[in-house]
Amino acid sequence: MAKTEPSIEIAADLLRRLHRIHRQLSDIHDRIARGPRRIAAGEAILQKGRQAIADVTDAVKRTKLAADQKQLQLREREDRVEVVRGRLNQAASNREYDLLKEQIAADEQANAVLSDEILELLERIDQVESDRTDRHRELDERLVEHERLVETARAEVAVAQEDLARVEAERQEAEQLLPAAARGDYTRLIAARGEDAFAAVDGETCGGCYQVLTTQLINRLMLSQLVRCPNCNAFLYQQKAD
Template sequence: MTVTASLVQQLHRINRQKTDLKGQLERGPKTVAAAGRKLQAAELNVSRIHDNLTRMKVDADGKQLQMKEREEKIHTWEGQLNTVKENREYQALKNQIAADTQANLVLSDEILELLESIDEVEQTLQEAQAGVEEARTELERIEKLVADKKVVLESELSRVEAELVEAEKGLAGDFKQEYKRLVAAKGEDAMAELEGKCCSGCYQSLTPQLLDRLSLGQPILCPTCGRLIYQDLAR
Protein backbone atom coordinates (compact mmCIF):
# COMPACT_ATOMS: atom_id res chain seq x y z
CA MET A 1 0.00 0.00 0.00
CA THR A 2 1.39 3.31 -1.05
CA VAL A 3 -1.33 5.31 0.65
CA THR A 4 -0.30 7.28 3.70
CA ALA A 5 -1.97 7.14 7.08
CA SER A 6 -2.64 10.86 6.96
CA LEU A 7 -4.65 10.47 3.77
CA VAL A 8 -6.77 7.70 5.29
CA GLN A 9 -7.20 9.81 8.40
CA GLN A 10 -8.36 12.68 6.23
CA LEU A 11 -10.73 10.40 4.30
CA HIS A 12 -12.12 9.10 7.57
CA ARG A 13 -12.73 12.63 8.85
CA ILE A 14 -14.46 13.70 5.61
CA ASN A 15 -16.59 10.55 5.50
CA ARG A 16 -17.60 11.15 9.12
CA GLN A 17 -18.63 14.71 8.30
CA LYS A 18 -20.60 13.44 5.30
CA THR A 19 -22.45 10.86 7.42
CA ASP A 20 -23.16 13.45 10.10
CA LEU A 21 -24.54 15.98 7.60
CA LYS A 22 -26.67 13.34 5.89
CA GLY A 23 -27.99 12.25 9.27
CA GLN A 24 -28.93 15.82 10.14
CA LEU A 25 -30.64 16.21 6.77
CA GLU A 26 -32.64 13.03 7.35
CA ARG A 27 -33.65 14.05 10.86
CA GLY A 28 -35.20 17.32 9.62
CA PRO A 29 -38.32 15.86 7.98
CA LYS A 30 -38.76 13.46 10.91
CA THR A 31 -38.83 16.40 13.34
CA VAL A 32 -41.40 18.14 11.14
CA ALA A 33 -43.49 14.96 10.94
CA ALA A 34 -43.45 14.58 14.72
CA ALA A 35 -44.65 18.17 15.16
CA GLY A 36 -47.34 17.47 12.53
CA ARG A 37 -48.54 14.45 14.50
CA LYS A 38 -48.78 16.59 17.65
CA LEU A 39 -50.97 19.08 15.79
CA GLN A 40 -53.20 16.27 14.47
CA ALA A 41 -53.60 14.87 17.99
CA ALA A 42 -54.52 18.33 19.31
CA GLU A 43 -57.08 18.77 16.51
CA LEU A 44 -58.56 15.35 17.20
CA ASN A 45 -58.85 16.29 20.86
CA VAL A 46 -60.78 19.46 19.95
CA SER A 47 -63.05 17.53 17.63
CA ARG A 48 -63.85 14.96 20.35
CA ILE A 49 -64.63 17.63 22.93
CA HIS A 50 -66.73 19.49 20.38
CA ASP A 51 -68.77 16.36 19.58
CA ASN A 52 -69.28 15.72 23.25
CA LEU A 53 -70.43 19.30 23.78
CA THR A 54 -72.90 19.05 20.88
CA ARG A 55 -74.38 15.88 22.38
CA MET A 56 -74.73 17.54 25.78
CA LYS A 57 -76.44 20.59 24.29
CA VAL A 58 -78.89 18.44 22.32
CA ASP A 59 -79.60 16.53 25.52
CA ALA A 60 -80.15 19.79 27.48
CA ASP A 61 -82.45 21.18 24.76
CA GLY A 62 -84.46 17.95 24.80
CA LYS A 63 -84.85 18.05 28.56
CA GLN A 64 -85.83 21.73 28.51
CA LEU A 65 -88.45 21.04 25.88
CA GLN A 66 -89.79 18.14 27.90
CA MET A 67 -90.02 20.37 30.97
CA LYS A 68 -91.83 23.08 29.07
CA GLU A 69 -94.37 20.63 27.62
CA ARG A 70 -95.01 19.22 31.06
CA GLU A 71 -95.47 22.73 32.48
CA GLU A 72 -98.04 23.46 29.81
CA LYS A 73 -99.84 20.22 30.65
CA ILE A 74 -99.86 21.13 34.33
CA HIS A 75 -101.21 24.54 33.47
CA THR A 76 -104.03 23.01 31.43
CA TRP A 77 -104.89 20.59 34.22
CA GLU A 78 -104.95 23.41 36.73
CA GLY A 79 -107.48 25.19 34.54
CA GLN A 80 -109.60 22.06 34.37
CA LEU A 81 -109.69 21.77 38.18
CA ASN A 82 -112.37 24.49 38.39
CA THR A 83 -114.61 22.78 35.85
CA VAL A 84 -114.50 19.30 37.35
CA LYS A 85 -117.66 18.31 39.21
CA GLU A 86 -116.82 14.92 40.65
CA ASN A 87 -114.60 14.66 43.64
CA ARG A 88 -112.92 11.49 42.34
CA GLU A 89 -112.01 13.17 39.05
CA TYR A 90 -110.81 16.26 40.92
CA GLN A 91 -108.53 14.12 43.10
CA ALA A 92 -107.17 12.27 40.07
CA LEU A 93 -106.26 15.58 38.41
CA LYS A 94 -104.66 16.82 41.61
CA ASN A 95 -102.58 13.66 41.74
CA GLN A 96 -101.48 14.03 38.13
CA ILE A 97 -100.49 17.65 38.73
CA ALA A 98 -98.52 16.67 41.83
CA ALA A 99 -96.75 13.82 40.07
CA ASP A 100 -95.75 15.91 37.04
CA THR A 101 -94.71 18.85 39.22
CA GLN A 102 -92.44 16.48 41.14
CA ALA A 103 -91.11 15.01 37.86
CA ASN A 104 -90.33 18.52 36.61
CA LEU A 105 -88.44 19.34 39.81
CA VAL A 106 -86.20 16.32 39.21
CA LEU A 107 -85.82 17.27 35.56
CA SER A 108 -84.95 20.86 36.44
CA ASP A 109 -82.14 19.59 38.70
CA GLU A 110 -80.88 17.41 35.86
CA ILE A 111 -80.93 20.38 33.47
CA LEU A 112 -79.07 22.56 35.95
CA GLU A 113 -76.40 19.91 36.37
CA LEU A 114 -76.14 19.45 32.62
CA LEU A 115 -75.77 23.21 32.04
CA GLU A 116 -72.97 23.33 34.62
CA SER A 117 -71.23 20.43 32.86
CA ILE A 118 -71.63 22.23 29.52
CA ASP A 119 -69.91 25.30 31.03
CA GLU A 120 -67.02 23.12 32.17
CA VAL A 121 -66.70 21.36 28.83
CA GLU A 122 -66.78 24.71 27.04
CA GLN A 123 -63.86 25.79 29.20
CA THR A 124 -62.04 22.56 28.32
CA LEU A 125 -62.80 23.16 24.65
CA GLN A 126 -61.24 26.63 24.81
CA GLU A 127 -58.11 25.18 26.38
CA ALA A 128 -57.96 22.45 23.74
CA GLN A 129 -58.36 25.06 20.98
CA ALA A 130 -55.49 27.03 22.49
CA GLY A 131 -53.52 23.76 22.42
CA VAL A 132 -54.17 23.47 18.67
CA GLU A 133 -52.95 27.02 18.09
CA GLU A 134 -49.85 26.29 20.13
CA ALA A 135 -49.15 23.08 18.19
CA ARG A 136 -49.69 24.90 14.88
CA THR A 137 -47.30 27.70 15.84
CA GLU A 138 -44.73 25.12 16.95
CA LEU A 139 -45.10 23.20 13.67
CA GLU A 140 -44.59 26.39 11.66
CA ARG A 141 -41.56 27.29 13.76
CA ILE A 142 -40.02 23.83 13.25
CA GLU A 143 -40.82 23.81 9.52
CA LYS A 144 -39.02 27.12 9.09
CA LEU A 145 -36.10 26.04 11.25
CA VAL A 146 -35.70 22.78 9.32
CA ALA A 147 -36.02 24.51 5.93
CA ASP A 148 -33.41 27.13 6.88
CA LYS A 149 -31.09 24.47 8.26
CA LYS A 150 -31.56 22.32 5.15
CA VAL A 151 -30.10 25.06 2.97
CA VAL A 152 -27.04 25.31 5.22
CA LEU A 153 -26.63 21.54 5.53
CA GLU A 154 -26.96 20.95 1.79
CA SER A 155 -24.37 23.56 0.99
CA GLU A 156 -22.09 22.10 3.66
CA LEU A 157 -22.67 18.60 2.24
CA SER A 158 -21.72 19.70 -1.30
CA ARG A 159 -18.57 21.26 0.09
CA VAL A 160 -17.68 18.08 1.99
CA GLU A 161 -18.48 15.86 -0.99
CA ALA A 162 -16.23 17.99 -3.20
CA GLU A 163 -13.52 17.76 -0.56
CA LEU A 164 -13.97 13.97 -0.53
CA VAL A 165 -13.65 13.72 -4.31
CA GLU A 166 -10.46 15.79 -4.07
CA ALA A 167 -9.01 13.63 -1.29
CA GLU A 168 -9.94 10.40 -3.08
CA LYS A 169 -7.79 11.51 -5.99
CA GLY A 170 -4.84 10.56 -3.79
CA LEU A 171 -5.95 6.92 -4.00
CA ALA A 172 -4.90 4.59 -6.76
CA GLY A 173 -5.07 1.01 -8.02
CA ASP A 174 -6.17 -1.90 -5.83
CA PHE A 175 -6.24 0.24 -2.73
CA LYS A 176 -8.69 2.65 -4.31
CA GLN A 177 -11.01 -0.22 -5.25
CA GLU A 178 -10.74 -1.72 -1.78
CA TYR A 179 -11.50 1.65 -0.20
CA LYS A 180 -14.49 2.25 -2.50
CA ARG A 181 -15.88 -1.20 -1.74
CA LEU A 182 -15.47 -0.70 2.02
CA VAL A 183 -17.00 2.78 2.04
CA ALA A 184 -19.92 1.66 -0.10
CA ALA A 185 -20.62 -1.14 2.40
CA LYS A 186 -19.89 0.57 5.69
CA GLY A 187 -19.67 4.33 5.13
CA GLU A 188 -17.54 6.07 7.72
CA ASP A 189 -17.22 2.74 9.57
CA ALA A 190 -15.00 1.52 6.76
CA MET A 191 -12.14 3.19 8.62
CA ALA A 192 -10.86 3.15 12.18
CA GLU A 193 -8.04 4.78 14.04
CA LEU A 194 -5.52 2.75 16.01
CA GLU A 195 -6.27 3.01 19.70
CA GLY A 196 -3.40 1.78 21.86
CA LYS A 197 -2.65 -1.56 20.23
CA CYS A 198 -6.23 -2.13 19.12
CA CYS A 199 -8.50 -1.44 16.20
CA SER A 200 -10.95 1.21 17.50
CA GLY A 201 -13.67 -0.40 15.39
CA CYS A 202 -13.72 -3.83 16.99
CA TYR A 203 -11.24 -3.46 19.89
CA GLN A 204 -9.23 -6.51 18.94
CA SER A 205 -5.47 -6.35 19.56
CA LEU A 206 -3.27 -6.22 16.51
CA THR A 207 -0.14 -8.29 15.93
CA PRO A 208 3.31 -6.66 16.38
CA GLN A 209 3.90 -6.95 12.62
CA LEU A 210 0.73 -4.99 11.84
CA LEU A 211 1.58 -2.44 14.55
CA ASP A 212 5.02 -2.02 12.95
CA ARG A 213 3.48 -1.26 9.60
CA LEU A 214 1.07 1.23 11.17
CA SER A 215 3.95 2.99 12.95
CA LEU A 216 5.59 3.42 9.53
CA GLY A 217 2.51 5.32 8.39
CA GLN A 218 1.05 2.46 6.36
CA PRO A 219 -2.69 1.85 6.71
CA ILE A 220 -3.67 -1.81 7.16
CA LEU A 221 -6.88 -3.85 7.06
CA CYS A 222 -8.07 -5.11 10.44
CA PRO A 223 -7.92 -8.93 10.29
CA THR A 224 -11.00 -9.14 12.54
CA CYS A 225 -13.49 -6.54 11.29
CA GLY A 226 -11.99 -5.61 7.93
CA ARG A 227 -11.84 -1.88 8.68
CA LEU A 228 -9.06 0.18 7.23
CA ILE A 229 -6.88 1.11 10.22
CA TYR A 230 -4.53 4.06 10.38
CA GLN A 231 -2.31 5.47 13.08
CA ASP A 232 -2.33 9.15 13.90
CA LEU A 233 1.42 9.70 13.78
CA ALA A 234 1.10 13.35 14.75
CA ARG A 235 0.01 12.32 18.24
Protein backbone atom coordinates in the same frame (compact mmCIF):
# COMPACT_ATOMS: atom_id res chain seq x y z
CA MET B 1 -1.14 -11.92 6.64
CA ALA B 2 -1.93 -13.75 3.46
CA LYS B 3 1.34 -14.45 1.69
CA THR B 4 -0.20 -13.81 -1.72
CA GLU B 5 -1.59 -10.43 -0.71
CA PRO B 6 0.29 -7.72 -2.60
CA SER B 7 1.22 -4.81 -0.44
CA ILE B 8 -0.29 -1.46 -1.30
CA GLU B 9 1.38 1.69 -0.12
CA ILE B 10 -0.85 4.32 1.36
CA ALA B 11 -0.14 7.36 3.53
CA ALA B 12 -1.62 7.32 7.04
CA ASP B 13 -2.47 10.97 6.46
CA LEU B 14 -4.77 10.09 3.58
CA LEU B 15 -6.57 7.41 5.63
CA ARG B 16 -6.95 9.79 8.56
CA ARG B 17 -8.30 12.41 6.23
CA LEU B 18 -10.76 10.03 4.57
CA HIS B 19 -11.96 8.80 7.94
CA ARG B 20 -12.50 12.36 9.09
CA ILE B 21 -14.37 13.16 5.87
CA HIS B 22 -16.67 10.14 6.22
CA ARG B 23 -17.35 10.93 9.87
CA GLN B 24 -18.35 14.44 8.82
CA LEU B 25 -20.49 13.11 5.98
CA SER B 26 -22.42 10.77 8.25
CA ASP B 27 -22.96 13.62 10.72
CA ILE B 28 -24.17 15.89 7.89
CA HIS B 29 -26.57 13.22 6.59
CA ASP B 30 -27.96 12.87 10.12
CA ARG B 31 -28.50 16.62 10.28
CA ILE B 32 -30.24 16.63 6.90
CA ALA B 33 -32.53 13.77 7.95
CA ARG B 34 -33.32 15.36 11.33
CA GLY B 35 -35.03 18.43 9.80
CA PRO B 36 -37.97 16.64 8.12
CA ARG B 37 -38.26 14.33 11.14
CA ARG B 38 -38.68 17.27 13.52
CA ILE B 39 -41.21 18.90 11.20
CA ALA B 40 -43.21 15.67 10.95
CA ALA B 41 -43.22 15.28 14.74
CA GLY B 42 -44.47 18.87 15.07
CA GLU B 43 -47.22 18.21 12.55
CA ALA B 44 -48.34 15.14 14.48
CA ILE B 45 -48.74 17.33 17.58
CA LEU B 46 -50.81 19.85 15.58
CA GLN B 47 -52.96 17.03 14.25
CA LYS B 48 -53.64 15.90 17.82
CA GLY B 49 -54.69 19.44 18.71
CA ARG B 50 -57.06 19.59 15.74
CA GLN B 51 -58.54 16.24 16.73
CA ALA B 52 -59.06 17.47 20.29
CA ILE B 53 -60.99 20.48 18.95
CA ALA B 54 -63.12 18.23 16.73
CA ASP B 55 -63.90 16.00 19.73
CA VAL B 56 -64.84 18.87 22.01
CA THR B 57 -66.95 20.48 19.25
CA ASP B 58 -68.80 17.19 18.98
CA ALA B 59 -69.34 17.18 22.75
CA VAL B 60 -70.77 20.73 22.58
CA LYS B 61 -73.22 19.68 19.87
CA ARG B 62 -74.29 16.51 21.66
CA THR B 63 -74.81 18.30 24.98
CA LYS B 64 -76.82 21.12 23.34
CA LEU B 65 -79.01 18.58 21.59
CA ALA B 66 -79.65 16.71 24.85
CA ALA B 67 -80.51 19.99 26.62
CA ASP B 68 -82.91 20.99 23.80
CA GLN B 69 -84.66 17.65 23.96
CA LYS B 70 -85.10 17.84 27.71
CA GLN B 71 -86.38 21.42 27.48
CA LEU B 72 -88.96 20.34 24.93
CA GLN B 73 -89.97 17.47 27.17
CA LEU B 74 -90.30 19.83 30.13
CA ARG B 75 -92.54 22.22 28.22
CA GLU B 76 -94.81 19.37 27.16
CA ARG B 77 -95.09 18.12 30.71
CA GLU B 78 -95.77 21.60 32.06
CA ASP B 79 -98.55 21.97 29.53
CA ARG B 80 -99.95 18.67 30.68
CA VAL B 81 -99.91 19.84 34.30
CA GLU B 82 -101.86 22.93 33.27
CA VAL B 83 -104.44 20.76 31.53
CA VAL B 84 -104.85 18.62 34.64
CA ARG B 85 -105.05 21.73 36.79
CA GLY B 86 -107.89 23.00 34.57
CA ARG B 87 -109.80 19.82 35.24
CA LEU B 88 -109.67 20.42 39.02
CA ASN B 89 -112.71 22.78 38.84
CA GLN B 90 -114.72 20.24 36.97
CA ALA B 91 -113.96 17.39 39.36
CA ALA B 92 -117.17 15.40 39.93
CA SER B 93 -116.17 14.19 43.36
CA ASN B 94 -113.72 14.81 46.17
CA ARG B 95 -112.07 11.55 45.25
CA GLU B 96 -111.48 12.65 41.65
CA TYR B 97 -110.26 16.02 42.93
CA ASP B 98 -107.74 14.31 45.24
CA LEU B 99 -106.57 12.04 42.44
CA LEU B 100 -106.01 15.02 40.14
CA LYS B 101 -104.13 16.80 42.93
CA GLU B 102 -101.93 13.77 43.41
CA GLN B 103 -101.26 13.58 39.67
CA ILE B 104 -100.30 17.25 39.60
CA ALA B 105 -97.95 16.82 42.55
CA ALA B 106 -96.30 13.79 40.95
CA ASP B 107 -95.91 15.57 37.60
CA GLU B 108 -94.47 18.66 39.25
CA GLN B 109 -91.95 16.57 41.11
CA ALA B 110 -90.92 14.84 37.89
CA ASN B 111 -90.65 18.25 36.21
CA ALA B 112 -88.43 19.53 39.02
CA VAL B 113 -86.08 16.59 38.44
CA LEU B 114 -86.10 17.35 34.72
CA SER B 115 -85.33 21.04 35.40
CA ASP B 116 -82.34 20.02 37.52
CA GLU B 117 -81.11 17.80 34.71
CA ILE B 118 -81.47 20.68 32.26
CA LEU B 119 -79.51 22.99 34.56
CA GLU B 120 -76.75 20.40 34.77
CA LEU B 121 -76.65 20.13 31.00
CA LEU B 122 -76.46 23.92 30.63
CA GLU B 123 -73.54 24.00 33.05
CA ARG B 124 -71.93 21.20 31.11
CA ILE B 125 -72.33 23.20 27.87
CA ASP B 126 -70.55 26.17 29.49
CA GLN B 127 -67.79 23.83 30.53
CA VAL B 128 -67.25 22.17 27.15
CA GLU B 129 -67.45 25.52 25.37
CA SER B 130 -64.78 26.97 27.62
CA ASP B 131 -62.80 23.79 27.03
CA ARG B 132 -63.13 24.35 23.30
CA THR B 133 -61.88 27.93 23.65
CA ASP B 134 -58.84 26.64 25.56
CA ARG B 135 -58.13 24.06 22.87
CA HIS B 136 -58.33 26.69 20.16
CA ARG B 137 -55.90 28.91 22.06
CA GLU B 138 -53.57 25.96 22.59
CA LEU B 139 -53.63 25.13 18.90
CA ASP B 140 -52.96 28.75 17.94
CA GLU B 141 -49.94 28.80 20.23
CA ARG B 142 -48.71 25.51 18.82
CA LEU B 143 -49.12 26.78 15.27
CA VAL B 144 -46.85 29.71 16.07
CA GLU B 145 -44.32 27.36 17.68
CA HIS B 146 -44.53 25.04 14.72
CA GLU B 147 -43.87 27.81 12.22
CA ARG B 148 -40.77 28.73 14.20
CA LEU B 149 -39.69 25.10 14.30
CA VAL B 150 -40.16 24.67 10.54
CA GLU B 151 -38.14 27.81 9.89
CA THR B 152 -35.32 26.68 12.19
CA ALA B 153 -35.32 23.13 10.83
CA ARG B 154 -35.20 24.36 7.22
CA ALA B 155 -32.39 26.77 7.99
CA GLU B 156 -30.42 23.97 9.67
CA VAL B 157 -30.95 21.68 6.70
CA ALA B 158 -29.81 24.46 4.34
CA VAL B 159 -26.60 24.88 6.35
CA ALA B 160 -26.11 21.10 6.34
CA GLN B 161 -26.58 21.03 2.54
CA GLU B 162 -23.84 23.62 2.18
CA ASP B 163 -21.59 21.57 4.46
CA LEU B 164 -22.42 18.51 2.39
CA ALA B 165 -21.36 20.17 -0.84
CA ARG B 166 -18.09 21.31 0.73
CA VAL B 167 -17.23 17.95 2.33
CA GLU B 168 -18.26 16.02 -0.81
CA ALA B 169 -15.75 18.11 -2.75
CA GLU B 170 -13.11 17.28 -0.14
CA ARG B 171 -14.01 13.61 -0.41
CA GLN B 172 -13.58 13.59 -4.20
CA GLU B 173 -10.26 15.33 -3.88
CA ALA B 174 -9.03 12.85 -1.26
CA GLU B 175 -10.28 9.82 -3.19
CA GLN B 176 -8.18 10.86 -6.19
CA LEU B 177 -5.16 10.15 -4.02
CA LEU B 178 -6.20 6.56 -3.29
CA PRO B 179 -3.93 3.97 -4.91
CA ALA B 180 -5.83 2.36 -7.80
CA ALA B 181 -5.36 -1.12 -6.26
CA ALA B 182 -7.22 -0.03 -3.12
CA ARG B 183 -10.21 1.64 -4.77
CA GLY B 184 -12.41 -1.43 -5.27
CA ASP B 185 -12.21 -2.48 -1.62
CA TYR B 186 -12.59 1.10 -0.46
CA THR B 187 -15.74 1.67 -2.53
CA ARG B 188 -17.32 -1.58 -1.34
CA LEU B 189 -16.48 -1.01 2.31
CA ILE B 190 -17.65 2.60 2.30
CA ALA B 191 -20.94 1.61 0.66
CA ALA B 192 -21.48 -1.06 3.30
CA ARG B 193 -20.24 0.69 6.43
CA GLY B 194 -19.69 4.39 5.85
CA GLU B 195 -17.38 5.92 8.44
CA ASP B 196 -16.84 2.51 10.08
CA ALA B 197 -14.84 1.46 7.04
CA PHE B 198 -11.90 3.02 8.92
CA ALA B 199 -10.42 2.48 12.34
CA ALA B 200 -7.59 4.25 14.09
CA VAL B 201 -5.08 2.03 15.85
CA ASP B 202 -4.95 2.83 19.53
CA GLY B 203 -1.69 1.45 20.92
CA GLU B 204 -1.86 -2.07 19.53
CA THR B 205 -5.60 -2.27 19.38
CA CYS B 206 -8.07 -1.72 16.53
CA GLY B 207 -10.11 1.37 17.49
CA GLY B 208 -13.14 -0.05 15.67
CA CYS B 209 -13.50 -3.46 17.34
CA TYR B 210 -10.80 -3.46 20.07
CA GLN B 211 -9.08 -6.50 18.64
CA VAL B 212 -5.42 -6.66 19.70
CA LEU B 213 -3.29 -6.52 16.57
CA THR B 214 -0.17 -8.56 15.88
CA THR B 215 3.25 -6.92 15.85
CA GLN B 216 3.51 -7.95 12.24
CA LEU B 217 0.41 -5.92 11.36
CA ILE B 218 1.64 -2.94 13.34
CA ASN B 219 4.97 -3.16 11.51
CA ARG B 220 3.23 -3.13 8.16
CA LEU B 221 1.30 -0.08 9.21
CA MET B 222 4.57 1.61 10.15
CA LEU B 223 5.76 0.92 6.62
CA SER B 224 2.69 2.77 5.24
CA GLN B 225 1.17 -0.40 3.89
CA LEU B 226 -2.57 -0.72 3.52
CA VAL B 227 -3.69 -2.96 6.40
CA ARG B 228 -7.16 -4.13 7.31
CA CYS B 229 -8.23 -5.31 10.73
CA PRO B 230 -8.35 -9.14 10.66
CA ASN B 231 -11.44 -9.02 12.87
CA CYS B 232 -13.65 -6.14 11.67
CA ASN B 233 -12.04 -5.63 8.25
CA ALA B 234 -11.68 -1.86 8.67
CA PHE B 235 -8.83 0.01 7.01
CA LEU B 236 -6.39 0.70 9.81
CA TYR B 237 -4.26 3.77 10.32
CA GLN B 238 -1.96 5.11 13.02
CA GLN B 239 -3.17 8.00 15.11
CA LYS B 240 -1.09 11.07 14.51
CA ALA B 241 1.64 11.27 17.14
CA ASP B 242 1.17 14.59 18.94
